Amino acid sequence: MSGAGKKVAEVAVKASRTIDWDGMAKLIVSDEARREFASLRRAFDEVNTTLQTKFSQEPEPINWEYYRKGIGSRLVDMYKEAYESVEIPKYVDTVTPQYKPKFEALVRTIMKLFIDW
Template sequence: MSGAGKKIADVAFKAGRTIDWEGMAKMLVSDEARKEFATLRRAFDEVNSTLQTKFSQEPEPIDWEYYRKGIGSRLVDMYKQAYESIEVPKYVDKVTPEYKSKFDALLVELKEAEGKSLKESERLEKEIAEVQELKFDDEIRNDYWGY
């Protein structure tokens, strides 16, 4: 296997261990979000498993002598020479730099949205407390004591 394929498999494996799936799952509130999150995790695990099994293994070495005995050395030598002359181009990642800035911008937006959400949540909790207090005061004013 090429070094690049092995490296990709190793990175994916390490990424899978560092993702806090349980922590993220605790933040989800709707059933639809939980369903989509479970689908995302399954897809990630499948890709990670494929990378670990399919791309982390070295190919079996070719037994050229075995084929020389059965086919003949002239033809086998020709195939061996062609096989050894194959150069697999190295992968150059042009996608990550393009989307890194977009991803970083989304993270900033996420933090801002999280802050707004927390402030709104606090405001709503205060409003709920005020409404409950007013309801209690109305019950006392109207002589409703719960029996």
């Protein structure tokens, strides 16, 4: 798995543990808001499940011998060499550290408004 994909899956798992869905649901008073909240939670769960399953698995290794039998060694070796020479740069997140404190402060403010309401 790529570093970025793995990181996204880990963040999604951590986020699903830290969200107090039941606590937020208790703060909702209208039926329309409950429907919207349920829709938000379903969407979050679907995305979270996709991230956990799709990006948490290593890709199957290429069976180069299988292709050598059908295509020939010379061409397969050429492709294998090209494939192995590809370097995918690691994603370095420079945005999250900058905005995470602002986001957390906003969430605290919104939760305080709900509680005081």
